Amino acid sequence: MSKLIGYARVSTRQQSTDRQQADLLAAGVRRDDLYVDQGVSGARASRPQFDRALDALVEGDTLVITTLDRLGRSTQNMLAFADELRSIGAGLRVLNLGGGDVDTATPMGSMLFTIMAALAQMEHEIKRERITDSIIKRREAGKDLGGRPRRVTDSQIKSAVRLVKGGEPAAQVARDLGMSRATFYRRSRALAD
Template structure:
């Protein structure tokens, strides 16, 4: 019986892998055999800690992940990875599939993995479609889309324009506001009818 190699990943630095790590440790993965990618998209084929986890796999070992989408977004990439596991005679265990091993070397395990990879990609595509649709609807309704709040108000931009019209240099006014020249000109253009 080989060892368990755990892998956890989150796409942004603001997210936490704490829950994934706790689940992997509870499944029997040793902390020394746990690899974590922080702020790395699943769409990338190469992820530093994922690559290290795969390199650590030896014959008879099992890669343990919490959900299938931790492997990636593309069915094609997941199937290529399954083939890579098959070549080194390693297994895969996905905890949200009931905790059972998905043995990609057997026809049944290979079929299950293929179906789950396709479902994971479909779920990601549907989620992306919903987000795009929501943004379009909010934009059409003239609603705020979120994002970073403006540090400089429209009133401050108007005051700056007034100072420039009265002889202050643009460079000095922009420096006093603490914004870039391009931001100032873009904001000024938005205010002029």
């Protein structure tokens, strides 16, 4: 009896697979046949739950994903994956392509998969260009790039500098602030400028 094997993935731990999982369950995937990689980049060739999903596939089964980019980022990787599916006699269903099965064993299905894989790679590269361009423009404009907020305030650094000038060892002062000595010196110099 053929089964639907679902796969969902997000690249960071802060992202959620809830929507993907709901879509896969609504498409008929049983919860027991749903594999989820949390915080795993699509650029990695090996992903723990993806590998388990592939191991679960047998002839006649169908792998169900929400979008083609859940499989990977490069056309080359996706085409190798299509060959792997073809070799075990499994199908692929991509929900955002209308939900129809993409039969990678047929010439038409193989062509459609190749075109969609190339488009997914292009979309990823365009997105990366936009992000890089945005960072450059924000940096040139002197705007905040986000990131982790500083735990140690500038006034705490100034007080620590006074302690060091008063004879306290810099290594101990830095350790008390919860930072390395190098970070303490770097932050001190930045405040002195």
